[in-house]
Amino acid sequence: xxxxxxxxxxGVGAAxxxxxxxxxxxxxxxxxxSREAEQQRDxxxxxxxxxxxxxxxxxxxxxxxxxxxxxxxxxxxxNVSNFLAKSSVKADDLTPVRFKQSLxxxxxxxxxxxxxxxxxxxxxxxxxxFDRYLGDSDSLPQTGDVPKLAQQLHLIQxxxxxxxxxxxxxxxxxxxxxxxxxxxxxxxxxxxxxxxxRPTPAVRPGQNPQKDxxxxxxxxxxxxxxxxLTRQNLKFxxxxxxxxxxxxxxxxxxxDAFVVISSLEFKKSEDxxxxxxxxxxxxxxxxxxxxxxxxxxxxxxxxxxxSLVTDPEREPPLDVQLSxxxxxPKGV
Numbered sequence: 001x002x003x004x005x006x007x008x009x010x011g012v013g014a015a016x017x018x019x020x021x022x023x024x025x026x027x028x029x030x031x032x033x034s035r036e037a038e039q040q041r042d043x044x045x046x047x048x049x050x051x052x053x054x055x056x057x058x059x060x061x062x063x064x065x066x067x068x069x070x071x072x073x074x075x076x077x078x079n080v081s082n083f084l085a086k087s088s089v090k091a092d093d094l095t096p097v098r099f100k101q102s103l104x105x106x107x108x109x110x111x112x113x114x115x116x117x118x119x120x121x122x123x124x125x126x127x128x129x130f131d132r133y134l135g136d137s138d139s140l141p142q143t144g145d146v147p148k149l150a151q152q153l154h155l156i157q158x159x160x161x162x163x164x165x166x167x168x169x170x171x172x173x174x175x176x177x178x179x180x181x182x183x184x185x186x187x188x189x190x191x192x193x194x195x196x197x198r199p200t201p202a203v204r205p206g207q208n209p210q211k212d213x214x215x216x217x218x219x220x221x222x223x224x225x226x227x228x229l230t231r232q233n234l235k236f237x238x239x240x241x242x243x244x245x246x247x248x249x250x251x252x253x254x255x256d257a258f259v260v261i262s263s264l265e266f267k268k269s270e271d272x273x274x275x276x277x278x279x280x281x282x283x284x285x286x287x288x289x290x291x292x293x294x295x296x297x298x299x300x301x302x303x304x305x306x307s308l309v310t311d312p313e314r315e316p317p318l319d320v321q322l323s324x325x326x327x328x329p330k331g332v
Contacts, residue, residue, distance in 0.1 A: 084329045086256040096140040122171045129176040145180050152176045166247035169317045173237025232326045239317040263323040
């Protein structure tokens with residue numbers, strides 16, 4: 001009986017011991033989980049407190065980076081402004097008399113230029129588009145028209161200089177926009193529109209009218225660009241070899257001013273085949289005349305058939321009509 005009681009007590013004690021051990025394990029697991037949760041809570045609280053206590057202003061490295069970006073942008077703006085200023089024309093201090101004096105001096109300088117073969121590049125009375133102020137005319141421009149006239153003179157001088165440097169053969173035409181109010185009022189017919197005057201190209205059946213590159217709708221400038229840019233349309237006529245014409249296009253594209261070629265037309269000034277035939281006929285005629293007179297017959301060879309070959313250097317010059325739009329920034 002006593003052994004049975006001892007066995008029951010030992011069994012109950014062992015069960016209680018196992019239960020205590022299990023409870024202890026659960027307790028320690030809960031305590032570890034609680035401590036981990038407490039650490040996470042404390043860490044999150046410290047992060048939140050650091051955010052609330054942090055300075056409002058950005059870090060010093062961010063401030064330095066923003067200042068460096070500002071310096072780069074200011075330097076870029078200065079370089080762009082200086083580049084655009086190269087093509088701007090300041091004429092606020094010009095009077096009508098001083099402008100005419102500058103015009104006469106510039107035209108004389110351009111007219112005196114010689115070609116590579118030492119030939120005159122323009123006719124004797126060439127006015128470079130300013131016929132109403134040169135020659136026998138004693139007209140002076142209106143004071144309000146002087147700045148734009150000075151700008152046109154500057155652009156014409158710059159473009160003509162590029163044409164000369166490209167070794168053209170002859171300059172035959174320079175036209176500018178006639179914007180002066182007194183000149184427009186004297187024109188017969190309906191009044192001239194305020195925008196730039198440009199010839200309307202013929203439209204073939206099924207062909208859309210020519211549209212402006214910037215607007216895509218017409219010949220006028222985009223209203224968004226009007227406060228920023230001014231446009232001058234100039235037209236030039238000249239004679240040049242094909243290589244010189246390519247040089248003209250390349251030099252215009254490389255100008256400081258933003259020059260856009262709006263139209264280009266060219267044709268041969270002479271027919272090389274007809275010229276060769278005329279030369280052959282003249283040689284045959286001279287040979288026959290020499291044989292008829294009997295003097296110096298041995299000195300002139302018999303006319304022989306010639307074969308014509310293509311050679312850019314032997315080709316006659318091209319008659320070129322070139323229109324350009326020059327865009328200039330405002331307020332530079």
